Structure formats: C-alpha cells, structure tokens
Amino acid sequence: MTGSPRPARLMDGTALARRLTDETTAAATALHRRTGTTPCLATVLVGEDPASVTYVRMKRNRCAQAGIRSRHLALPAATSTARLVDAIGELSADPDVHGILLQHPVGPHLDERAAFEAIAPAKDVDGVTTHSFAAMGFGLPGFVSCTPGGIMRLLDEYRVELSGKHAVVVGRSAILGKPAGLLLLGRDATVTYCHSRTRDLPSLLREADVLVAAVGKPDFIRGEHLKPGAVVIDAGYNPGNTGDVHFASARERAGLITPVPGGVGPMTIAVLLAQTVRAATRQLGLD
Template identity: 60%
Template sequence: MAARIIDGRAIADAALADLSVRTRQFRDETGHVPCLAAVIVGADPASKAYVQMKAKRSVVVGMTSRTVELPVSTTTEELVDVLRASSADPSIDGILLQHPVPGHIDERAAFDAISADKDVDGVTSAAFAAMALTGGGFESCTPSGILRLLDATGVELTGKHAVVVGRSPILGLPMGMLLLRRGATVTYCHSRTVDLAAHVASADVVIAAVGVPELIKGAWIKPGAVVIDAGYNEGNVGDVEYAAALPHAGAITPVPGGVGPMTVAVLLEQTLAAAVRAAEVRACSENHDSRVGPDPVIASDRL
C-alpha cells in the first residue's frame, strides 16, 4: 500500500486562515499592524525568492513586511548593527535573518544579535536553550512546523524511535530537542554516520534534514514509518528518495508542498505572538505610568 501523502499546503492554509482572523482582531483592538522584518545578505536568487514569498504571505494574513537587502560584502559587524537596530525599532515585531549568509560572516554572532523578543524564527542561542530546557520562547520554525504536520497526521510520538538525519543548529539539533520533549527516543545522524541505512531502518519516524539530494534511500524505510523530508535541493528534490519510499512509508511529505508551507505559517504565527507580547508590555508600562503621581514629599523638605 502506498504511503499517505502529508499535504503541508492544506495544513498550512488552515493555520493561515485562522491567523488572519486573529491578526485582524489584534489590529482592531490595538491599532497596531504586526510587522515582520526580513534581512538578506547578498543576491542569492533562492534566498531572495524565499524572502519575497514570506513577505507576500505576511500581507495575505494582514501583516506588514519590510525587507532589508545588504550587499554580499557586508561584514559581521555591519550585519550585527543592522539586526540590533531592528531589534530596537518598536514598529518591528519580528526579525528574520535569511540563511545561509555568506561564508565570511559569523552566522551565530548575527543570529544572537536579534532580540529574544523578536526572534520569531527561533534561531538565537537563547531560543535553543529554551526549546531544550523549558519549552518557553519562540521555537525554530521548521522543526515546530514539522511537529504540527505530525500532529495533524495523528502521529503519536511518545515512546517512538525518531531518527533525525541532520545536525544544523536551526533545524536538526532543535528538531531532536522538540521530539525529546514529546517523549520520543531520538537518534541524531548525519551524512557521515556509519551505516546510516541501519539507523534509518530502525526508525518509526524519520526526519530528513541533511541537505543532500536523495541521500536516504526508499528501501531503508521501515514499513509503516512516517517520513518527513525537510530537504530542498536543486530541481525540487528532497533528501529522501521519494518514489522509492512510497511503497514502504506509512506517511510521507512531498517536496515541495510538505514542510515549507508550515515553516512560513509558524513564522507568521510567532510574529503575531511577538506583537501581542509587545502590546501587553506597552499596556503595562502605560498603566504603571498613569498610576505614578507627583514626587512624594520628603519629611526633611517640611523642616
């Protein structure tokens, strides 16, 4: 029997429809339109297309977006300055640094220049720590979106063996942390793992996030396993040998149309959440200021 196809577009569309309603309610109540700022370094066509797509989705759900395009010659220090300035701008609710950045830039330093309150992509060290330890803060968008796909598919993670193939700090690593928090037993693998086929064959859930076209062969998939392909390579090819995996998997995401749409949905949901938090902080501050009267008279002033 062929695998069930997990329709990421349909699941994301439902999430975005609900988000549109909540965004409109927030705008009506506060008068503030949530704003997502995207920063892109260089002129990579794929990165520019991703940013443009996210900007269009922002408008669809009733948000505004800004794009800051920086030349490929931008230094780490210059990028950090831009991100810190955006973090200090009260009109911006969420910040996305499109990755990857050019190789000469310290990507970790750039990510960590984003304020935790505006890290709606969940890329800072603080966000990773929260995901691993407390469950608070904003989650990495792609791993969080993958969990949403699993939930929508009815996958019970408690006690299941999940194999994450990939170890990037914004996808593979946080994915494993989120799965652990859901009660799964997690094995991390990567492109250099010895006998990768055996690890994959033991998995109830396979998360492919290594960025190597069709590295994971269909014949490796355990019968009935759930396969989530977060890879996106040239030619619309994922990290899983899709056609060969169909007869083995119980459910599988296509590429494209699987993980990508949910990543964007989570990004925008977290942007609204950031705007709501900022509005609550402003309201508390304004209420506090309104309660503060004139300076109290000090006893010694009467003498």
Template identity: 65%
Template structure:
C-alpha cells in the same frame, strides 16, 4: 504508492486562516498590524525567492513586512549593527535573517544580535535553550512546522523511535529536542554516521534534514514508518521519494511538505511576539 501524503500546503493554509483572524483581532485592539522585518544579504536567487514568498504570505495574513536588503560585501559588524537597530525598534515585532548569508560573514554573531523576544525564526541560543527546556521560547520555524504537520495528521509520537538525520543548530538539533519533548526516543545521525541505513531501518519516524539530495534510500525505510523530508535542493529532498513512499505510512513531498509549514510557523510566532510586546507595554505603562 501506499503512503499518505503529509500535505504541508493544505495544513499551512488552514493555519494561515487562523493567523489572519488573530491579526484582525490584534489590529482592532492595538490599531496597528504585527510587523516582521526580513534581512537579506547578497543576491542569491533562492534567498530572494524565499523572501518574496514570505512577504506575500505576510500580506495575505495582514502582517506588515519590512525588507532590508544588504550587499554581499557587508561586514559582520555592519550586519550586526542593522539587526541590533531592528531589535531596538519598538515598531518591529519579529526579525528574520535569511539563511544562508554569504561566506565571510559570521552568521552566528548575526543571529545572536536578534533580541530573543523578536526571534520568531527561532535561531538564537536563547530560543534553542528555552525551547529545549520547555520554557516558552520561540521554536525554530522548520522544526516547529514539522511538529504542527505531524499533529495535523494525529500521528502519535510518544514511545516511538525517531531518527533525525542532520545536526544543524536551526533544523536537525531542535527537531530532535521537540520530538524528545513528545516522549519519542531520539537518535541523531548525519552524513558521516556509519551504517546509516541500519539506523534508519530502526526508525518509526524519520526526519531527513541533512541537505544531501537522495542521501536516504527508500529501501532503508521501515515498513509503516513516518518520513518527513526537510531537505531541499533543486526541488529534490534528502529521501528517495518514490521508493520510500512504497514502504512508509506517511511521507512529505518535496516541495509542498515542510516548506509551507515553515512559513506558517514563522507568521504564527510573529503574531505571538506582537501580542507579547503589547502586553509588556501595558504592564510598563498601565492605563
């Protein structure tokens, strides 16, 4: 294997150390901890595991977490109502709706019930627009984590050709926008793109975000390319790891690459939201 591993666990650990410092300063200044509310619908085992991981990371960083568990039979209206209540709760700084929700629920309607100032997972239309226009909104957590990981390894993006495989509104599309903002030339592909291998072979940076295990063959990777695998299913990514690692210059493992960076970004943005909420209160009620 010739590629350098993009170690998301190590980089996220350093980020979370800084988050812990920021939380200590916040608590000293405002006599409360930043609070993240997590909404989990149904009993999907993987979703429960992810929520526990996020709660554990919150606890280690000193962030307060509030978990709301709802039955799979909950209606869209009921879910939207619970999320709107959290949006109106001044004690809550960030809201995370664990994805995916059970079939029959309008996930987009539920996402849009999150107040933009509490959308620390970057899933609303407002967050996407402000991110795309560089107007200071919250980044989608996984794409934001990808960018932080590339930055940690000083990987240049300006002038590079990036191919994003995937078009999810919370992963593929925002990842392309963030790469574009770094002056990369971005091509979007997906599972139905004709001659997908030819498109990937042109890429200096490949972001695999289709959620299709083994979709991207190692032999397609351009020698020296950077490969970021954001796919995950049964500990398997979208990229044929061993074969791709023989050709890439940098590559993320699955697990241990993008996943830890997603959680780190979520917590960074929760603390930022808490500071912004306190700043807004000080302006509204000056001493």
C-alpha cells in the same frame, strides 16, 4: 507500526499551512482592531543570491496576505559582520518591529551566529538564537525554529503518536536537525541523531518509527532503508524540487510521508507568520 501493501498516505503541508495562515490572519486582524497595531516582520537580506531573494519575496508576499506588515533591509554582499550586527540591533530596539528574520545562509565572510544573537529574543520569530534553542530544549516559552515547528504541527495533524517511539533525525544543523530532535525528545520520543560521521546509517534508519531527513542530499534515503510503516518527514529541498528521500521507493514502504514540494516547506512560512503575530501580541502585553 506495521507495513501496508498500499502506498503511504501523503501528509499535506499545503492544506495545513493554509488553515494555520487563515488563523494567523484572523489573529492579526483582531489585534489591529483591539490595539491599532499591525504586526510587523523585518526581513534582512545580505547580497543578492537569487534563491535568497526569491525566498524573502515569498515571505513578504505571504505577510501581506496574512495582514502582517513587512519591512525589508537589503544590505550589500560586502557588508561586514559589525555592520550586520548593528543593523539587526537597530531593528531589535525598534518598537514598531515585532519580528526579525535574517535570511540565511549569509556570506562566508560573515559571522552568522553573531548576527543571529543580535536578534532580541522577544523578536526571534525564526527561532535561531541560543535563547530560543535553550527554550526548545527545556520546554520553556519561546519561539521554535520554524521548520521543526512545522514538522511538529504536521505530526500532530496526522495524529502521530510520539511517546516511546524511535525518532531518527538525519542532519544536525542548528536551525533544523538539532531543534527537530529536541522537540521530538520533548514529546517523549527516543531520539537518534545521524550525520556524516554516523556508521552503518541504513541499520539505524530501519529502526526509525519516525524519520526526519534534513541532510541536504537529493534522494539520499531510499525505500529499502526504511522500517515498514514508518512516518517519513522529508525536510530536504534540492534543485529540481527534489527532497532528501527518494519519494517513489519510500512511499511503497512508509505509512505516512511528506511530499516535496507541498509537505514541510509551506509549514515553515506558516509557522513564521504565526510566531510574528504571537510576538506582537506579547510585546503589547496581551499574551
């Protein structure tokens, strides 16, 4: 990759997500015509955090637009881990539910990992269970974490060659940073994980052919930190529609870059919808 005096080309997640959702809508319609079954996504929300309420409403609206039925379970903020696990277990056992989404983060008094593990692997369309994580790591059939899955689709759409390239992932969360690195490794990239204990982060960033920023700090990575011509995936979303990458300075140095909003975000929901229809298809024995 070489630098260019022109600003980086934008990776349009909105347009790609729209195309993927159109394909998902067609698949859901075809499945209903063939079997009489409408794919169903169950959303689970604990408490009334405004951002979480908004995210769940958005996902349910997108389901309706894509021909996917949604079922919503709202639990009070004081819900115990045992009650949450039981509720998710009931959804896992319900044949009319094909995918389950637990909106996270849940309250600090809850064992989020225990709740995730209550999701049946066949219905883990958000890719949050250890079963799904292992499948990503070993390249086995399963459901990918939605944001990393969306990132990979963006990289493919823009024909980013990954084999032999150095990919740097800043962030190590179980649903974003870690699985993103696994998926990149599975495509033969050399992957470096960076986090709060990483020493001399700027020097590692300058070696990155592909950078995935998922640290949750606004404008944390700036243009001067980047290798000229790098592919920059900003998976951060902070108040004020600000990503983890300082967009103006990064665009002057990168070769490709995702905007915030309009980059990774739309892809996350599009992958969730696609995996819900795939889950329904598999559960009906048609995949």
